[in-house]
Amino acid sequence: MSESGHSQPGMYGPGRRRRRRRDRDPGPPGQNLSGPSRDREFVPRERQCCEHMLFQSKPSAPVSGTPMEKPVMLIKPREEGGKSGVTPDAAPPASGTGVTKLEREGQRPTQPVYQIQNRGMGSAASSGAVDPVIGQTKLLPPEKMKHSIKLVDDQMSWCDSAMEYLRDQTDMLVVGVLGLQGTGKSTIMSLLSANTPEEDQRMYVFRAQTQEIKERGGNQSSGIDFYITQERVIFLDTQPVLSPSILDHLINNDRKLPPEYNLPHTYVEMQSLQIAAFLFTVCHVVIVVQDWFTDINLYRFLQTAEMLKPSTPSASHESTGSSGSEDGSEYYPHIIFLQNKASREEFCPRTLKDMHVIVDTLMTHSHLKYKGTLSMLDSNIFPGLERDYLGTEVNLFLLPMMESEGDEALARAGSGTTPLFSLLPGYRGHPSFSSLVAKLRSQVLAMSRNQLSHTILTEKNWFHYAARIWDGVKKSSALSEYSRLLS
Known part of the structure; x- marks a missing residue:
């Protein structure tokens, strides 16, 4: 028991x-x-x-x-x-x-x-998944630029300081500018990128001419300046083409010319052609600024730069290839003719039509996309005009003088007398400067972003591509032969 x-x-x-x-x-x-x-x-x-x-x-x-x-x-x-x-x-x-x-x-x-699940994720990460630190860095907002920096300095040397502001994404727009001295290129580029007409011009991202530089006939910009917005639009401001102040500086300061150039004016012209050919290769949009209509030599210069433009690099060594453009393997940007400081008479519909006909005639044989992508009639600036009023509408846009400059001009014209109706705004014959700049900016940013090369470029890839194009432009045999013919 x-x-x-x-x-x-x-x-x-x-x-x-x-x-x-x-x-x-x-x-x-x-x-x-x-x-x-x-x-x-x-x-x-x-x-x-x-x-x-x-x-x-x-x-x-x-x-x-x-x-x-x-x-x-x-x-x-x-x-x-x-x-x-x-x-x-x-x-x-x-x-x-x-x-x-x-x-x-x-x-x-x-x-x-x-932790057992994390070990599985770790093995997936080692086989090609995104590193969490890198992923968090990509989610951070891009750094905002406060002022422009040099892409090409006054010695025509490439600068790498812009690389830190670029990202690995492909949705970008590149806008460049060309123009003679004193036409307002830097001011226009500042207003299109980050500033407003009401701000102090000394705070613009692209420095405009100071009063002292204007009085001695100098130029403010030298080389190529770079600025990128939060909307990933790259703006390139350039020194004036065919600039007399740069030529004067070369002569009076006894600066040494490169060995391949014998005369200072040849060197100045070749500098301008190199910059224009470079912009025609790496930009989606090129704005040509002029402050009076029109200089025939400027159109000859543009056609010469187009002729000397380097060929679009091919993905293979074959001579043929498809780049998605209508001109075979060659890439050509959109070009906009901006008439800055336009007078009241130039806003007359009949004068505007004559200007369109002249530009279309001068650019007939050009491969640059100079018409069909920008319209003043679509901006409702001339509400009474039909779309078919302009037979072939080229990319021409008019901007009046800024309000401060226009008020000073009116005061000088009126000899300081007070108008009868001082409380009423005077008739200007066109919309305000601010509204026209806003319409221009919206149309420029809406331009089609064609493929610059045979491969899709990110911002960083564009920077390396532009550096290679600039090096090729400086060593171009076509430009060297043209320089020899000018000497």
Whole structure:
């Protein structure tokens, strides 16, 4: 009776159960394999240790036929910065020596599920996934430029300072400008990029001519200046083409000419052709600014630069290829003729039509896209004119003088006398300067962004592509031969 009525501690007691669970020995033949002992056979070793500690803190189970209840685990996953797998919110065991010993030995009581998943993500990241640090950097807003920087300095050398403002994305627009000295190129580019007519001109991103420079007939810009907006539009401001002040500076300061040039005026003209040919290759839009209509020599200069423009680099060494343009493998940008400081008479519809006919006649044989993409009639500047009033509408836009300059001109014309209706605005014959600049900006930014080369370029790729084009322009055999003919 004593042998059958009392269980032997060594066979069925808690000590035996613990040894069988640690050694993973199978239970007695009559034991239910779907019970708690069957579940405990697949418990990880770290969890077994914790259950073992919690088991020791409880009294021994009564000797009965009912299975022992499974202990409740209150262990939470380890925090990233902590070393212990038990958080302060977890209920401490009755005997704290076991957890302390495990922490001292560098073991963790349990293996959190999210760490197992992270290991899987780590293997995926090693096979080509994006690094979280790099991904976070790409999500940061681009750095905003406060002023323009040099892309090409006054010595016609390439500068790399613009690289830090560029990103790895392809949705960009490149706008360049050409024009004679004093036509207002830097002012126009500042108003199209980041400034408003009401701001102080000394705060413009492209520095305009100061009064001192105007009085001595000098030029403000030299080389090529670079500025990129938050909307990822790259603006390139250039030194004046065929500039007399640059020629005067070369002669009076006895500056050394490069060995391939013999005369200063040849060097100045070749500098201008290099800049124009460069813009015709790397820009989506080129704005030609003039302050009176019109200089025939300027159109001859544009056609010469188009003739000496470097060929579009091909993706292969074959002579034929498709670039997506209508002119075969050669790329040509959109060109806009901007009539700055236009008078009231030039806003007359009949005068505007004559100007369109003249520009169309002068650019007939050009491959530059000089018509069909910009319209003054679509801007509602002439509300009474139909679209078919201009037979072939070229990319011509008129801007009047700025309000401050216009008011000074009116004051000089009126000899300082007060008009009869001083509270009413005077009739100008055209919309305000600010509204016209806004209409011009909206149309320029809406220009089609054709593919510059045979491959799609990101901003950083465009920078390397432009550097290669500039180096090719300076070493161009066609430009060297043309320079030899001018000497």
